[in-house]
Amino acid sequence: MFRSGLLLTQERSKGYCEVKLEDIKSPRDIKGLSLEELEELAVSVREKIIQTTSVCGGHIAPSLGVVELTIALHYVMNAPRDKIIWDVGHQAYTHKLLTGRADKFDKLRCRQGISGFPKRSESKYDAFGVGHASTSISAALGFAAARDFNGEDYDIAAVIGDGALTGGLAYEGLNNTGHLKKDMTVVLNDNKMFISKKVGAMGEYLTRILTSKSLSKFESKVTKTLQRHPSWGEEIIKFAKRSKAILTPGMLFQELGFSYFGPIDGHNIESLIDNLERLKEIDGPKILHVITRKGKGYKPAEEAPEVFHGTGVFDVATGKSPESSTEKYQDIFGDALCELADKNMKICAITAAMESGTGLNKFADKFPERFFDVGIAEQHAFTFAAALSCEGIIPVCAIYSTFIQRAYDQIIHDIALQDLPVIMALDRAGIVGKDGPTHHGNFDISFLTCIPNLTVMAPSNKKEMRDMLYSATIYNKPTAIRYPRGAADITESKTEFEMIERGKGVEAAEGRDLTVMALGNMVGPSLAAAKILKEEGIDIGVINLRFAKPLDKELIVKKAQETKKVLTVEENVIIGGIGEQIGGILAGELIPADISNLGLPDEFITYGEADSLRKEYGLSAEGIASRVRKLIKNRPES
Numbered sequence: 001m002f003r004s005g006l007l008l009t010q011e012r013s014k015g016y017c018e019v020k021l022e023d024i025k026s027p028r029d030i031k032g033l034s035l036e037e038l039e040e041l042a043v044s045v046r047e048k049i050i051q052t053t054s055v056c057g058g059h060i061a062p063s064l065g066v067v068e069l070t071i072a073l074h075y076v077m078n079a080p081r082d083k084i085i086w087d088v089g090h091q092a093y094t095h096k097l098l099t100g101r102a103d104k105f106d107k108l109r110c111r112q113g114i115s116g117f118p119k120r121s122e123s124k125y126d127a128f129g130v131g132h133a134s135t136s137i138s139a140a141l142g143f144a145a146a147r148d149f150n151g152e153d154y155d156i157a158a159v160i161g162d163g164a165l166t167g168g169l170a171y172e173g174l175n176n177t178g179h180l181k182k183d184m185t186v187v188l189n190d191n192k193m194f195i196s197k198k199v200g201a202m203g204e205y206l207t208r209i210l211t212s213k214s215l216s217k218f219e220s221k222v223t224k225t226l227q228r229h230p231s232w233g234e235e236i237i238k239f240a241k242r243s244k245a246i247l248t249p250g251m252l253f254q255e256l257g258f259s260y261f262g263p264i265d266g267h268n269i270e271s272l273i274d275n276l277e278r279l280k281e282i283d284g285p286k287i288l289h290v291i292t293r294k295g296k297g298y299k300p301a302e303e304a305p306e307v308f309h310g311t312g313v314f315d316v317a318t319g320k321s322p323e324s325s326t327e328k329y330q331d332i333f334g335d336a337l338c339e340l341a342d343k344n345m346k347i348c349a350i351t352a353a354m355e356s357g358t359g360l361n362k363f364a365d366k367f368p369e370r371f372f373d374v375g376i377a378e379q380h381a382f383t384f385a386a387a388l389s390c391e392g393i394i395p396v397c398a399i400y401s402t403f404i405q406r407a408y409d410q411i412i413h414d415i416a417l418q419d420l421p422v423i424m425a426l427d428r429a430g431i432v433g434k435d436g437p438t439h440h441g442n443f444d445i446s447f448l449t450c451i452p453n454l455t456v457m458a459p460s461n462k463k464e465m466r467d468m469l470y471s472a473t474i475y476n477k478p479t480a481i482r483y484p485r486g487a488a489d490i491t492e493s494k495t496e497f498e499m500i501e502r503g504k505g506v507e508a509a510e511g512r513d514l515t516v517m518a519l520g521n522m523v524g525p526s527l528a529a530a531k532i533l534k535e536e537g538i539d540i541g542v543i544n545l546r547f548a549k550p551l552d553k554e555l556i557v558k559k560a561q562e563t564k565k566v567l568t569v570e571e572n573v574i575i576g577g578i579g580e581q582i583g584g585i586l587a588g589e590l591i592p593a594d595i596s597n598l599g600l601p602d603e604f605i606t607y608g609e610a611d612s613l614r615k616e617y618g619l620s621a622e623g624i625a626s627r628v629r630k631l632i633k634n635r636p637e638s
Contacts, residue, residue: 131438134167178257401441
């Protein structure tokens with residue numbers, strides 16, 4: 001079996017009967033195991049997660065942190081009848097391994113493989129699909145209400161991290177659960193981190209539970225008093241050790257209507273099983289507070305859990321990923337924002353627990369007083385930014401495209417309606433790859449371009465990324481810049497910032513047979529397609545639209561009149577995308593041009609390598625060339 005030499009905290013003990021992970025076909029197979037065998041299983045699970053993610057990439061640190069907790073949950077509960085609801089879902093790898101998917105785990109996040117998140121269609125043990133944060137408590141309450149409505153009897157546990165508790169939805173769920181008093185358990189997985197470092201009052205509150213000296217003194221005094229009454233005092237002490245609610249600030253949860261238990265060691269299987277078994281006997285909503293360590297058992301992940309939150313392939317022995325010589329959009333954005341902030345003291349940066357992921361780590365180090373990590377709270381981030389802009393600050397909100405969906409109301413009501421100059425940097429727009437349908441940013445063009453007052457841009461290369469960010473600070477309008485995950489097309493050597501006129505596209509290549517109108521990262525493949533077709537005697541022009549809103553109506557009409565054939569290309573769903581909007585412009589102007597739209601279909605895109613997915617959906621150079629050939633020859637499109 002795999003040996004890295006880096007499994008620090010759980011070494012195999014001599015005399016243990018080795019548990020083979022491949023023999024675990026369902027949670028029933030672990031219920032007869034001894035404590036020693038369960039601990040042996042935890043080691044095997046960690047080895048499998050480390051080995052697989054080193055090849056497939058994935059969310060290694062979160063999953064390593066909950067190995068023992070997951071084993072204990074499945075040991076005590078009877079899934080799939082009992083419901084285990086995961087929050088975010090990036091910590092569910094152990095859950096997948098214990099629920100009949102160990103033989104498929106080598107294809108984690110790969111095309112035709114298994115998802116990196118819980119997925120109802122994948123397994124009956126995945127009670128609720130998830131990829132975004134703070135949903136588990138509300139979902140668990142829904143299951144509890146349905147159970148009682150149907151007259152059934154089963155247990156429900158929601159596993160939520162301290163980071164997800166920064167999201168407002170979590171508190172809506174807590175509040176309603178306490179009010180309805182439904183029988184369910186919330187397992188608070190406190191790893192003293194969010195995606196990166198802990199931020200916010202809730203994080204500080206949980207830390208105080210563990211470190212308060214005055215609390216320790218109070219506990220010591222109470223314990224000594226109770227020991228004077230051996231007939232009943234010892235029982236209270238035992239209960240208090242299991243449930244520190246009477247000795248710690250668990251009263252917050254108590255005031256919300258929960259019975260609070262903990263904190264306990266989230267890596268002690270025996271203690272976890274004991275507490276979970278006892279909680280089954282208590283009616284009503286309960287909180288079990290467990291302390292875990294992100295990356296547990298793998299030294300590189302323990303030392304840098306934010307790096308191993310979600311990683312690509314890496315070398316197990318060193319924990320290092322292969323060096324890349326190409327610049328990523330997120331880093332170009334982060335560096336450009338630092339340059340602009342050096343010159344403009346009004347610029348500040350906001351992120352929702354994704355400091356490193358959005359490339360803002362340099363900004364945070366250089367301008368700590370102008371950097372705000374609001375936790376996993378996208379709604380708050382945008383309203384907070386809106387108010388900042390009211391007072392002349394230039395807020396730049398860097399949030400993944402998939403997560404701005406959570407703040408759509410704030411974008412419309414708090415920003416656009418008031419015409420406030422908030423800059424939204426939408427990282428991971430379009431296809432993101434192995435994280436799959438919960439993380440693809442395929443809808444932002446459609447749901448943003450319908451909002452009045454909003455400007456939406458998309459760079460096709462490094463220089464445009466920099467210039468668009470610079471221009472957004474000058475427009476004095478609500479502005480979104482969408483850009484893809486991964487490497488940028490570096491076609492310009494200039495580093496000076498240049499203003500881009502709002503709503504103006506550019507002609508990237510001339511052609512007489514057809515005009516391709518492309519946006520953002522689809523400009524590069526369109527130009528490559530033009531070269532392929534040139535060798536075949538087909539001459540196509542390419543427009544770099546640069547703006548999804550406002551579109552360059554004058555340029556669009558001019559080129560459509562010249563070539564009479566138009567192909568729009570975007571990495572967004574076709575419904576509501578730029579293609580449909582351009583079609584509307586040409587129809588409104590009565591331009592007699594044949595137009596075809598190339599983009600993503602009306603479906604949720606699966607997981608897999610990003611470039612492979614683009615090729616599958618025709619968004620590669622050859623795919624664009626193939627569509628052009630059909631249009632030029634007037635053959636029916638596939």
